[in-house]
Amino acid sequence: MSPEIDVALVNVTKKFGNLVAVDNVSFEVPKGSFFSILGPSGSGKTTLLRMIAGFEVPTSGDIYIGGQRVNDVPPNKRPCNMVFQRLALFPMMNVLDNVTFGLRRRGGMSKAEMERRAKDALARVGLQGLEKRKIHQLSGGQQQRVALARSLVLEPTVLLLDEPLGSLDLKLRQSMKLELKHLQARTGTTFVYITHDQTIALAMSDTVAVINRGKIEQIAPPEELYRRPATHFVASFVGENNKLTGGRVLAVRPGPDPQVEVDFAGLRMAGRAGEDLAVGDTADLFIRPEMISLRPGKHENGLLGKVSEVNFDGSHSLVVVDLVEAQRPLSLNVKIQHTEDAPEVQPGDVVTLSWRWDAANAFHPVAQPSTEAEV
Amino acid sequence: MNASSKRRGLWLVLIPMLLWIGLLFVLPHVKLFYLSFVSRRGGEFTLANYLYFFKNPLYRRIFVRTAVFSTLVTLLTLVVSFPLAFIITKVAGKRLKAMLLLAVILPYWVSELIQAFTWMVLLRESGVFSYLLQRLGIIHHPVEFLYHDYTIALGLVYTSLLFMTIPIMNSLDTLDDSLIEAAYDLGANFWSTLREIIIPHAAPGIMVGSIMTFMLNLGNYVTVTLLGGKNSLWFTEIIYNQFIIRFNQNKGSAFSVILLTFSVVFVWIVLKVTKQDLSEAM
């Protein structure tokens, strides 16, 4: 085990009766990195984290923290701390006592020193002055920050966070998101962060693991995850997409990044083969709305369309374009950034759409569509 | 509906209840209180009934013994009930949980008298317990386990187990398991989690259970007499004697008021010590 790796899972499986909550998962979290686990509700994220924290015993497989196999180490002896999904603050204590709880257990420190550190931790999460409050006298967001401070104050090697920003309003979530990121950078603590909110995962993480039904779908840095999804699920779950289904593969150009052309309603569309595809296969194609370029008027090499809707969204506009040459009704969403030279369109305008081939990803259709992030 | 008719509705609901409480609870005690301050013949005001108690070393001793014993047994019941309640609510699987609950409730299907007789069958010199220990070679001749203070304690713990366990279970039920996990996660061990998280959370249940158990112990008669044998005089018997054997309602009332006052003080102290508010605990 490399000393640079803080947390490692090797073939970890967890079953609850017949239910396989975590299915043969392996990954490594490098020291000091921000590692996110992204997946829909019920996909096994919490179970995974609880196994790292020591509250669940893996049915099979090994867990390493700091190079040490910890399967048999009880939770109170593991060098990691957890911020619980439901916070689990101690209602019988005030804020300060909550935060000093871990320090008191550890001992070897004066009371004043403990309080100093606790106040410091509270200041870092923006809660100075609330030390004497009871837990039930705090807002949801404040409680969440107390939970963070309670773990942070212990300066753990690994901090496990289970959806810690779940109940915050958008604004607070944005600022806490940044705060967390800074905190992580400053302290060098390894974060294992669980969320079902991809914007958080993409914005903050060094690496993201996408999990679905207990299985890891892909582990990659956010950008790669976004641009080069490895599976149908990742493509549909991460980021916004135009999803075209039931096309037929017309051509495959092999290479390190195989390129394909797929027929949808008589239109040829280029894309990157996310997995092995052969001519004649059925395929789904995912195209990012912001990767489609839109030119007013009729042009060569592009798909001719007619604007049916324009939705203004501040910095962006979402334009719905009907593909007029398609053999059946087919439309694409296009996101235009409002830059100086951005084209101005109105419903009814004729436009031409085009994209780089690697901005679209093609996969075999999946039998059961999983939770999808539709545009 | 306007405010005044709403209020009338409230009164309609309240009056029967107040009457019930008044007739059943308040009046008898007012009478008890009154009787304790008048003389048996003549009926003029006197403190003699109380002085009689305080001047009588035997009564004082029995009173102290009853009070101390009840307190100790309450603590003992707590020590037994708490792990039991914890296992039932937090540890046991469905089957074990049902079994333990049944074990706690089952004794109450029979009267206290029958419970006491059951203990006697088990603990007497020629009883099951003595026989088993002999078969196991732990003792070599029959031993009488009845008629000791510890037998009384055993019987009392048993009769009040339910009244301690249920309130504690109630309060432990509302304890979020993740609090215990969080404590562990922050480095606590079993004992510190118990001390700082579990017990403070269960304090209202512990308090209610303790008060009920204490009252039951204090007011016990059957278990104490049957299991305790010749050295088992309890203060309730003294009160019984005053009312029924000596036909002295006034002294009996005074003794009852003394016992009552002691209970109030006990409850008050428990409340203070556990920093509980009764209205919160209920």
Next chain:
Amino acid sequence: MKRQFWMLFAFVLVLALALAACGGAAKTPQPQAPSSKPAATEAPAATEAPAQSATEAPAAASGGVLRMLTWEGYAPEELVDKFTKETGIKVEITYIGDNNELIAKMAATKGVGFDLVSPTLNYVATAQEQFGIYQPIDLSKVNKDLFIPAYWDSILKNSEYEGKPYALPFVWGTTAMVVNLEKAPDAGQSYLDLCDPKYKGRVTYRAKYDTLYMFAYALGYDPAEAVKNEDEYRKVMNAVRDKMIECKPIVRTYWDSRQQLEDLLKNDEVWVATSWDAIAWTLMKEYPNKFKYVVPKEGAVGWFDTFAISAGAENVDAAYKWINFVMKPENAAVIINKTGYQTASQGAVELASPEMAKIVAETLPPEKMKTIKWYFPLPPYAQDIQADVLEQVKAAESK
């Protein structure tokens, strides 16, 4: 703060009531309370229910209702049904477990609610003096021929208050000793055998007044005489107390109920005990060679349960009808068989079980009958003295 106080107050009140009920502070004692009256069978809580035949409304119309306050076994259903059939009078029974309880119940209403009561003889005159709960017996309404004459005379005389008789003889029994013939064949010569170190831990008796009398007679006192003077009685009882405290290491436990005594004896845990005759006789029937009812030289202690008419009686005629009915030998025999006790009915013993009659004749022959020490009436101070002594004995520390 104020609210908290009231909550506390209410809470304590509720619990205190429960406590008071347990402690016997309520006027009617719990049925589990130690029975200070030898009843043939235990009076469990369920038998407190009063009515026996609540549905027969027409009978009530013809003969009214007779309400009795009596001991378990003294009005068997068999006889009640027969009585109702003969007279048309419905019978409602309330059971008591204790003479003091009986008096407390009667005193609470000056007897209203009950017609016929069965107090023990020694309680009749004193209760009448203190509470006025009975009315004099109207001898013209009783068939004297049904009674054994000796008992008739003695009970009428001993229940006199202000020159009028207040009770008629009904059921009687004795308290003496039962011994285990295998373990303690020599025991039973004197009540002082209860104090013999030879039998340390193998002795049981009641911490009740009957034991006080036994020890008093054994120590050479005559409590029946001494009771007439408060100081004298206290002196005697204090001597008894000292003896009982001295003997406390010998006694295994004080018995309270028939069940308890039988268990102690049958399990060989106790060899020498005080016992009501009926308990001992039943044991002798079951184990003829093992147990024996013995009357020591001081004599058995005897009690006599009576008929008394409530001062608040609403159906006096029915009460006398019941007396004349139940004292018929064939009816009294039913009670003998049911309870194991003797009755004052002339000719009833002959009709009851011959086997039992033999045991009775054997253990209580005429010369022993003559030595019976009957319970004597207790002036109020005597109750207090006895209670003091018993409390002191029970409170005394002993191994």
